[in-house]
Amino acid sequence: MKKLRVTVEGKSYEVLVEMLDDSQVAAPVVSAPVVAAPVVSAPVVSAPVVSAPVVAPVVAPAPKAAPSGPGDVLSPLAGKVVSFEVKVGDKVTEGQQVATIEAMKMNTYIYAASAGTVTAIPVAPGDGVNEGAVLVSIA
Amino acid sequence: MPISAQLVKTLEEKRKVILNAGGADKLADRKKKGLMSARERLEAFFEPGTFMEFGAHAQNQGREFGLADKQFPCDGVITGIGYVDGRPVAAYSQDFTVGGGSLGSMHAKKICDLQDYAIKTGMPFIGINDSGGARIQEGDAALAGYGQIFFRNVLASGVVPQISILMGPCAGGAVYSPALTDFIIMTKSNAQMFICGPEVIKAATGQTVTMDEIGSAAAHASVSGNIHFVAEDEKHALQIARKLLSFVPANNVQDPPHRPTPTLSLDIDPGMNDIVPEDPKAPFDVLKVIARLVDGGDFLEVQRDFAKNIVVGWARIQGIVVGIIANQPAVKAGTLDIDASDKSARFIRFCNIFNIPIVTLVDVPGFLPGIAQERGGIIRHGAKMLFAYAAATVPKITVIMRKAYGGAYLAMCSADLGADLVFAWPTAEIAVMGGEGAVSILFKREIAAASEPKKKAKELAAEYREKFAAPYEAASKAFITDIIMPSQTRGILAMALRNTLAKRESRPPKKHGNIPL
Incomplete structure (x- = not known):
C-alpha cells in the first residue's frame, strides 16, 4: 500500500494505491491463444431404416387380374363396381360409358378408350376393384 | 451529304446474309415440310411490323473443329422485342437451319441479353425452342451458355411471365430452360422433349421405348405433366401463347389486364340451378359450371390432360381476370391426389405472383385413398396445395358447390386457409368425414x-x-360468408371480385417460405 498525493488543477488529493504482485502488473499481457477444447461431437445420423428394405405390401391379386392389354378399360381408382352398361359381345364406340364405379361416396363413370367389341368383363357388380384393375376388355 | 452508296450496299448485303439464315435450300426444305422458319415464327407471333431485332449481326465465336470459315447468321437464334395486343414482349426463336439450331456461346449470350432486358423492363419473355442441343465444337463454352440461361430463367421467375414454346427437338440439359419457365407449349408433332432418348435408355437399361412414349407432347401433357398446352401446329402454339398473355400482366408489379364491364350485373342464371344432380353420388362436369360463370364461356384451361380430377385455368368474370381452381367430380370422384396437388399448387403460385385473383370451386370428397398415393408422398404433395393457398395474398374467393370433406376441404382454400370470402350452395356438405x-x-x-x-x-x-x-352448421360458426343459389353465383362473384380487388396483405419479410417439394 502506498500513499500518494495527486494535484489536479491546483487542488491536491491524497490517494491510497495498493501495489499488487509486480509480475502481474508489469508483465506484458500475452494472451495465451484460446483454443477451444476440441468437442468431439458424435455425428448425428438418422436411424437406420429397418434392415429389410421397405417394399410395397403385396396386395392379394384380385381374381382374374389378367395383365392389361391395349383395349382394356382400367379402373381409375379403387372402389366398388356399381354396374356395367355393356355385356360381353356388345359393340362399343369410343367414349361410350361402359361401367360405373363407386368410390369416395361418388359414382365415377367409366368410358371406353377405343371402339370395338367387348370380349371380357372380369369383375362383377358389387366387386371391389383396385386402381388399375381391368373392368372391361375391348378388342 | 447523303450517306455513301457503298455503305448502304454493305449493309444491304449483310442483311441479305442474315435473312438467308442457313441457306435458301434449307429454308425451302422446311417450307416443303410445312414448317415455318425461325423468323416467320416471330413475325407470326407479333403484330405485323413491330419486331425490333437484337444482335442480328452476331456471329459464332467458336472457330475450331471445322467452324473456322463457317458463318452462322445470328448464331442460330433470332432475338428481339415485338408487340402483342399493344404490349411489348421479348422473344427468341432458335433457327434449326443454322448449325442445327445448336447453342454456342454467342447464341447463349443473345438469349441472356434478352432475358436481362426483359427483367429490367418488366416484359413477358417467350422462347421458341428448336435446337439440336449444345454446339459440341464449342465445348464447355456451350455448356456454360446453358447455365447462364438457366440462371436468368430463375432470376426472371416471379418477375415476368415466361413461356416456352417447343416446335422442334429439345433434349438433354437443354430441357431445363423450358422446365424453369412458367408454361410450356408443345406442338403435337415435330416437337420432342427428353433427357435421355430411346437409344440411351436402351443402352443403359435394355428397355425398349419409343420416342412417342417418352418425348412427345401427348406423353408430357397427359403422363409426366411436364407441359401445359398441346398445339395442333406452330400457328396454334403461337395463338395459345398470345391468349395466355391476354390474361397476365407484363410483370409482378402490374395488375393483370382487367377489363371491368362498365356496369355490374347481378342477373340470375337459372340454368345454374340444374347442374348439381339431386343424387349426391352422381357426378357432374365442373367445366359446365365454369362455362356459365365466366365471360362468354372463354376459359383457357391449363394442363387439361393432366390430373383431370382438378381443373385450372384463367377467364374473366365481368371483365375481371381470375384464376380458377375447381374439383372435377366426373374424374376420380373429384378427389385430390399427388398430381392434382402439384398441378393446382403451381397454378395458385403463378396467380399469386402476377396478382390474379383466385376463385376456387369445391366439390371434394377427400384425398384419394390408396397405397400408391401414400407411398408416393401424398402428404408432402398435398401440403403444397395448403402451402400455396395459405401463402397467396391475392383475393381468394371460394364457392363450395357440394362436398367439402376433411383435410381436402381445408386444402381447397377454406376460410381458415385465408379465403377472403366463402360462398356455399344449399347443396354444400361440410364435415370432417x-x-x-x-x-x-x-x-x-x-x-x-x-x-x-x-x-x-x-x-x-x-x-x-x-x-x-348442409352448409348451415358451418355457416352458424361463421366459416361461410353466405349461402347463395347457384343461379346467383356469377353476379355475386363479379361483385366479390370488385370489392376485393384492392386487397393488400403484408406478411413477415423473409427470403422465401419452404414449400414442401
Missing part, C-alpha cells in the same frame, strides 16, 4: 350394444349427415 365413418368412431360402443347394430348405425349416420350434410 362422411356420416357412416364418423358414427363408427363416435358411437362405436353404442352401436355394438344396440339390439340392431346396423339399424342403430344407420340412424346415427343419418343424424350426423343431417347436421353436417
Whole structure:
C-alpha cells in the first residue's frame, strides 16, 4: 500500500494505491491463444431404416387380374363396381360409358378408350376393384 | 451529304446474309415440310411490323473443329422485342437451319441479353425452342451458355411471365430452360422433349421405348405433366401463347389486364340451378359450371390432360381476370391426389405472383385413398396445395358447390386457409368425414350394444349427415360468408371480385417460405 498525493488543477488529493504482485502488473499481457477444447461431437445420423428394405405390401391379386392389354378399360381408382352398361359381345364406340364405379361416396363413370367389341368383363357388380384393375376388355 | 452508296450496299448485303439464315435450300426444305422458319415464327407471333431485332449481326465465336470459315447468321437464334395486343414482349426463336439450331456461346449470350432486358423492363419473355442441343465444337463454352440461361430463367421467375414454346427437338440439359419457365407449349408433332432418348435408355437399361412414349407432347401433357398446352401446329402454339398473355400482366408489379364491364350485373342464371344432380353420388362436369360463370364461356384451361380430377385455368368474370381452381367430380370422384396437388399448387403460385385473383370451386370428397398415393408422398404433395393457398395474398374467393370433406376441404382454400370470402350452395356438405365413418368412431360402443347394430348405425349416420350434410352448421360458426343459389353465383362473384380487388396483405419479410417439394 502506498500513499500518494495527486494535484489536479491546483487542488491536491491524497490517494491510497495498493501495489499488487509486480509480475502481474508489469508483465506484458500475452494472451495465451484460446483454443477451444476440441468437442468431439458424435455425428448425428438418422436411424437406420429397418434392415429389410421397405417394399410395397403385396396386395392379394384380385381374381382374374389378367395383365392389361391395349383395349382394356382400367379402373381409375379403387372402389366398388356399381354396374356395367355393356355385356360381353356388345359393340362399343369410343367414349361410350361402359361401367360405373363407386368410390369416395361418388359414382365415377367409366368410358371406353377405343371402339370395338367387348370380349371380357372380369369383375362383377358389387366387386371391389383396385386402381388399375381391368373392368372391361375391348378388342 | 447523303450517306455513301457503298455503305448502304454493305449493309444491304449483310442483311441479305442474315435473312438467308442457313441457306435458301434449307429454308425451302422446311417450307416443303410445312414448317415455318425461325423468323416467320416471330413475325407470326407479333403484330405485323413491330419486331425490333437484337444482335442480328452476331456471329459464332467458336472457330475450331471445322467452324473456322463457317458463318452462322445470328448464331442460330433470332432475338428481339415485338408487340402483342399493344404490349411489348421479348422473344427468341432458335433457327434449326443454322448449325442445327445448336447453342454456342454467342447464341447463349443473345438469349441472356434478352432475358436481362426483359427483367429490367418488366416484359413477358417467350422462347421458341428448336435446337439440336449444345454446339459440341464449342465445348464447355456451350455448356456454360446453358447455365447462364438457366440462371436468368430463375432470376426472371416471379418477375415476368415466361413461356416456352417447343416446335422442334429439345433434349438433354437443354430441357431445363423450358422446365424453369412458367408454361410450356408443345406442338403435337415435330416437337420432342427428353433427357435421355430411346437409344440411351436402351443402352443403359435394355428397355425398349419409343420416342412417342417418352418425348412427345401427348406423353408430357397427359403422363409426366411436364407441359401445359398441346398445339395442333406452330400457328396454334403461337395463338395459345398470345391468349395466355391476354390474361397476365407484363410483370409482378402490374395488375393483370382487367377489363371491368362498365356496369355490374347481378342477373340470375337459372340454368345454374340444374347442374348439381339431386343424387349426391352422381357426378357432374365442373367445366359446365365454369362455362356459365365466366365471360362468354372463354376459359383457357391449363394442363387439361393432366390430373383431370382438378381443373385450372384463367377467364374473366365481368371483365375481371381470375384464376380458377375447381374439383372435377366426373374424374376420380373429384378427389385430390399427388398430381392434382402439384398441378393446382403451381397454378395458385403463378396467380399469386402476377396478382390474379383466385376463385376456387369445391366439390371434394377427400384425398384419394390408396397405397400408391401414400407411398408416393401424398402428404408432402398435398401440403403444397395448403402451402400455396395459405401463402397467396391475392383475393381468394371460394364457392363450395357440394362436398367439402376433411383435410381436402381445408386444402381447397377454406376460410381458415385465408379465403377472403366463402360462398356455399344449399347443396354444400361440410364435415370432417362422411356420416357412416364418423358414427363408427363416435358411437362405436353404442352401436355394438344396440339390439340392431346396423339399424342403430344407420340412424346415427343419418343424424350426423343431417347436421353436417348442409352448409348451415358451418355457416352458424361463421366459416361461410353466405349461402347463395347457384343461379346467383356469377353476379355475386363479379361483385366479390370488385370489392376485393384492392386487397393488400403484408406478411413477415423473409427470403422465401419452404414449400414442401
